[in-house]
Amino acid sequence: MKKYIVLVFAVFLLSCESLFMKPQPENTPKSIFDQVWTFVNEKYAFFEFKNVDWKLIYNKYQTRISDNMSDEELFQVCYDMLYELKDEHTNLISKFNVSRNPEVFLDYPENYSGDLLNRNYFKGRTQIVSPFSYFDFGDVAYFRYDSFIDSISDEALDYILEKSKTKKGLILDVRNNGGGAVINIDKLASRFISDTTLLGTEFHKNGPGKNDFVEEKSEIYPAKDVETYLDKPLVILTNRGCYSATNMFAAFMKGLKNVTLIGGKTGGGGGLPTATELSNGWILRVSGSITLDRNGFNIENGIEPDMKIDMSKADMDKGKDTILEEGMKVIRQN
Incomplete structure (x- = not known):
């Protein structure tokens, strides 16, 4: 009898599990x-900011769905x-394609040419102080950070900032830096x-x-027991290719003492992504947060520089980087 009761109880548990388990989504179009x-x-966090009626968009596109369509x-x-x-x-990420939206970068000047810089300024003589490249213009120090994906070491920053103390000023070039790890914002900005x-x-x-948000303030603490750069001019070169973490870095640095942003408006990207896996294995990620700078400005659409300068064709034909030249001029006139 006891065995029978145990057996019935086990069947009941299995039945309950089937009854209360959340059904898995179908793998249909x-x-x-x-x-x-x-x-x-x-x-998604920006429906209101971008004035998007998502229900209307559903109605617009669901008519294109059919049972026999291909992946x-x-x-x-x-x-x-x-x-x-x-x-x-x-x-949206599949094994055969990744959806993107390069429209946020279109209709803006490139405002950066690595080839022009290498041929006419550096001539292959930049120092690689990983993850940075460094160049000495004599009275002005220059360093470039290609991607916030690349980890920043204290040793690299110590070296560059120590060398910069003997100069009139320092230029940081983050043009075309598409972003990366937010932790590297803290690492870099804390030195200034x-x-x-x-x-x-x-x-x-x-x-x-639509209004379900939790608020969180984020602070950066000054670096300790390492080289800092506080009292001389710092010029940051920007363009539309500055996205995500770079956009956030530019927002933080703008308005700080001795800091001037020169170049083009940054590319935006103020929301940290959140992701899910669909039932067919595709990955979907969306902007799941909103970031306001310390003045309450939504940084999603980009940061305006302190001095908006585009690279002119006339200068480029002469091998000159208009934005870099303006940055050196600001430092030398300071």
Whole structure:
């Protein structure tokens, strides 16, 4: 009798498990499309800021979904729908394609040429102080940071900042730096402040409702027991290719003592991505937070420089980088 009771109880448990387990989404075109739309609807942070009616967009694109469409055709419909957000942090990733939104960078001048710099300024004589490249202009020090993906060592920054102390000023070139790890913002920016400074305020999506956000303030603390650079001019060169973490770095540095941003407006990207895996294995990520700078400005669409300068064709034909030249002029006239 006891064995029978145990057996019945075990069957009941298995039945309950089946009864209460959340059903797995189907792997059909309609289901995949709905999964994409729903995740964006619940996690995307910029509907209000960008004035996007996501329900209207669902109605616009769901008519293109059919049961017999190929994976490539389904991906293209989802790609087109996501493109409406004009957000380079929102991507659909499959084994055969990745959706992007380069529109945020279009219709802006390039404002950077590595080839021009190497041929006419550096002539192959930059020092590699990983992850930076460094060049000595005599009275002005220059260093370039290609990507916030690359880890920053104290030794590299110590070397560059120590050398810069004998110069009139320092130029940091972050043009075409597409972003990376937020921790490297702290690592770099902490060398240029003497007091704890507000980086900004982040609002993270924490629920499916349009106004479901949790607020979190972020501060950067001054570096200790390492080289710092506080009392001489620092010029930061920017262009539209400065995205994500670089955009956040530019927002933080703008307005600091002795700091001047020169070049083009940054590319934006103020939301930290959040991601999910769809039932067919595709990965979807969206901007899941909003970042305001310490003055309350939403940085999603980019940061205006202190001095807006475009590289002129006339200068480029002469082998000159207009933005770099302006940066050196500002330092030398200081």
